[in-house]
Amino acid sequence: MVLKIEVPGFVAGAVAAGLRKDQRRDVGVIFSKVPACAVGVFTTNQVQAAPVLLDKERIKSGRAQAVVVNSGNANACTGPGGVEDAKAMARAAASALGIAEDLVLVASTGVIGRPLNIAAIEGALPKIVGQLSPSGLLEVAEAIMTTDTFPKAVSRQERIADKSFTVAAVAKGAGMIRPDMATMLCFVCTDVGATPKALYESLARAVDGSFNTITVDGDTSTNDTVLMLANGLSGLNLEDPACAKAFQKVLDEVLATLALQIVEDGEGATKLVSILVKGASCEDDARQIAYTVAHSPLVKTAIFGEDANWGRIMAAIGRAGVAIKPETIQIHFGEILVVKDGQGCGQSAEAAGTKVLQADRLTIAIDLGMGSKTATVHTCDLSADYVKINADYRT
């Protein structure tokens, strides 16, 4: 089965412009044949890349028609010159596409602090625009990869009465992944119609249940960006409650799928681990503990080593800054109870727990026994390859 990622009214494409050391695609364009409703969610890092600064300004209009993106250089910590480069990149795309400059949004990912090779991007844009195609979103998914090992793209279609709408999205992740948001780029294309307000609310909700529940290494990037363009060509509109409901469900699913793909492809990751915290007094407590466990290098390395070392989980819970009672804590690895009332369940339980850790995907469920609130965070293990990838990243 060939993955088909197409949305009516959208075309896309990407080429290798020479921004990367290898000869992979590194500059891409997504184009809607008609101006679309556009919304975005951006990094909460106070150090924000030039394209983020530009997009946050432009997206206030609620309209856009194209996105131009590059990998190989984050255009971050590049000062006023960086913002000029981001604008020049948008201008070159607008010129090649024959649309107004302010309808173009920009994204970048890669090394921080180096000037963008804007000439290479300007040179590539006419070529990209000359070969845009409905199936080109997959090329964009490739062009935004950094240390990602596979391109991330998802598409879903839904029928409402005699009409149907599509939501397709591409994303990149790999390192510097944590919520608010992951270091990631994600571009969502859909043919529903919407007001910017309705579209933003839908996106914010979907991001909260997807990208904001994942973490690889706790580092938040300077470039995180999720953009959504809705061109309305399906004839369906979020003003229709049935469409709004169906759209939210589809969007939630598309972004959740991409979020899990990002964690699964975390730098050096060998396992996808879901940390489920329940029995908390409030959701914030549950989330705080889930993240503390998910970020603990000792927990992550034990999982990599397939060692049912639940003591490190207890230690992480105890230092999370949330009031707990060790003696009311239960921990399951998959279906196996490994900690009962704060104490280990013995060697046979540990042996069974170790088997759970040998799987590619697993859930660690922590019941605090303090209340009824829950939170889930998805993360990956910490392998020697993570270190290798990040020690050698720029060399």
Add this chain to the structure above:
Amino acid sequence: MVLKIEVPGFVAGAVAAGLRKDQRRDVGVIFSKVPACAVGVFTTNQVQAAPVLLDKERIKSGRAQAVVVNSGNANACTGPGGVEDAKAMARAAASALGIAEDLVLVASTGVIGRPLNIAAIEGALPKIVGQLSPSGLLEVAEAIMTTDTFPKAVSRQERIADKSFTVAAVAKGAGMIRPDMATMLCFVCTDVGATPKALYESLARAVDGSFNTITVDGDTSTNDTVLMLANGLSGLNLEDPACAKAFQKVLDEVLATLALQIVEDGEGATKLVSILVKGASCEDDARQIAYTVAHSPLVKTAIFGEDANWGRIMAAIGRAGVAIKPETIQIHFGEILVVKDGQGCGQSAEAAGTKVLQADRLTIAIDLGMGSKTATVHTCDLSADYVKINADYRT
């Protein structure tokens, strides 16, 4: 030069009791010939090991005469049975030493969640007590090592008029190291005299300037313990202001030296890195940023890779949860300015910065340009060996 770690009136010793997989020393005793003033600082983790629970109770008296310690097993998450084991360990030491049981303090380090082999410890104690010697503190330093690669011991002597006092301390660290406190044990012996109140204040101050400024991986253990015994045999007393001043200076220096030894010997560490944050509006802000940078896996792996990737430092600063202005930030690697006003200083500065990273010890100085407050945190790099050590720890 042979390191001499002796304090008048103290004897110590350790043997291999078989708690560890290798045949290294794993149970030790420190004994003061007279009952000493005793104070302690303990982990802030809410999951506290049995010996911590016991010591916190016993030390309220302000008096102790012996410490018994084991490695190979943390006696943590072991429930009421664990506390009974900690008491039994103290009882066995008291019996062998011929002193009251409540004058014995206990410490453990090693794997969490397994029952202590108390019979082995009880069996070893008469043998240890039979061979206690003034130079035995170094044996204790060896006996408390877990993944430490070298024993940590420091001794200083100071003369006041015709008398002199000694402060000697042994410690262990390696992983699970972060402030409040490091995963560490530290036992300080001195022959000054003091009230528990004066001794505690002096210890708390010295810990704040030493163990509470270091971090390896951000994990706080269940067993962190610093104990100090002061037997008064020097004839000097902290009630004398000259002695109090000299003692504080010596104690600060002894603990700071041990703290740096712990970071230097962080699991898999190849470099000792001091993160100095200055120009902050308040000390808390400076400290928060220093820790965020020190804990960032991306920063730590870049340092391991000797890559002057200052963009990751900027990104860590930006997500630390402290209000900053990217454009007022300066970053030095050693003497080399690599970031000026939030932007890179170019390739020749980066090349010079890379040279700084090639040293075993280096300072990264971050000036926020927001005020005059400072904070320093000492950490190490994150190497592939850290992962290997922690993935394989129990196997």
